[in-house]
Amino acid sequence: MTISLTRRVLLGASASLALLGTSAMAQDKIQLRLSSVSSETDQRSVAMTEVFGPAVSDFASFEPHWNGTLFGQGTELEAIASGDLEMSITSAQELATFFPEWSIFAAGYVLQDAEHQVAVFNDALMDPFKKTVEDELGVRLLAPMYLGRRQVNLRQSRAELDVKTPDDLSGVNLRMPGSDAWQFLGRALGANPTPMAFTEVYTALQTGAVDGQDNPLPTVVDAKFYEVTKQIALTSHLVDWNFIALSSEVYNSMTPEQQEAVTAAAVAAADSGRAAQLAKEEELVAFLQDKGLDVYEPDVAAFRSHVQEAYLGSEFAASWPEGTLEAINALGK
Template sequence: MTLQLTRRVFMASAGAFALFAASLAPFAASAQDKPVIRMSTPASDTDQRSVALASVFGPAISEFATYQPHYNASLIAQGSELEAIASGDLEMSIASAQELANFFPEFSIFATGYVHQSAEHQVAVFNDALMDPFKQKVEDELGVKLLSVMYLGKRHVNLRFPRAEKDVMTPADLNGVNLRMPGSDAWQFLGRAIGANPTPMAFTEIYT
């Protein structure tokens, strides 16, 4: 297989939305004259996305590039990956659509709770022509090219009550509950809309 690597690679993910992308700067070369693709993610090495990248993506590019993962935000702080890729300081990452929404507010629709009905729906949306202007804007204004999506799974409400068990059957059952949620405006709005008290929490602070 012949492939020219002329752009940096980025991958983003959040609950039900993930992206591959590339910046416009040239790759750094290793001693073997292979480009080094450093991947920085706040996820652990056992996260399903990390495992897939290490077991599938890494071997797939091994003939012409060196895949170098960095986990638990050990290389680039969570939330700073896009800037690092755009400036040429990073090649690849796992980050969320809500982080893209910090640059392009229209991306908040893809960070809205339960907007995708399934993994297949998510892929269909990303590959549809309606996404073309979104992708082009990110490439033109941020220098990052979105390549693909990856499904992480459904959102679940997990509650821990010290005094008694509590069933959550309707939004009213969440009234007054402190609920840890992603920090984007869309997710915080969803938390308030269902009656909870949403508390922003970074991915690196949760159990994986």
């Protein structure tokens, strides 16, 4: 009886120690909470959940929070800086609100395609930009994520309006977002930019209140703009991107092996999301053509030259470090 009781006590103690050991191991894992306004089905979200999370699971607990449920849009970087958040997916536009020189990476025709984005991010020209973000915000940028290319979508048929150069958009009322930066880009494209809430665009295209709008192809399809337009000129005037951002404090607390692993996981997730988004864009070209739209590529070189010249003569370029635009262009096609 005494032996049996002793065994039960010992077994119970062993089980408790095992449970405490498991709990301690779980607590030893690095907490990586990510806050993003993206939905769960967004290609970036899928890549982070299915690629990044499993790749770091040996040493980190990855906890994504989508749809802005943890921190609101525009507050994530400050949350990382204050130590209240570990990760986010940030944009060049958001970084430019802290550091004006970052506006170069949100300007029209600076980035040419998804491959160019990767080349620019990995080039030495980005080092001082990344360093400023890390030194002043405590945010380390791990990898670039591809968002897509904005195109010009018009209600006129190509027989009525064949867009080859910026001159062909003269007098075209093109709905674009209402900020000064977006309106400037519209004028630089050669159009007459018209600010309008996104929810009003479908009806405006239907009635002719505007001649067209600019957005990536997934947006054209999701908003069903193909029902009230007849053509898409693949101007690719803004190749938009995001960055996987990690707290520098958290990164510096990792071992060299963990730092290498978290960076490799971010790159792998970015690569996966990029491939999925590019494939989706290709599929949508065929979809839109099947819907009767004329989808074609104008003289992109003429557009790029015209838009970059407009930027260089504007206040937007005042904060751009000398020679940076030329260095970015040299990495392109």
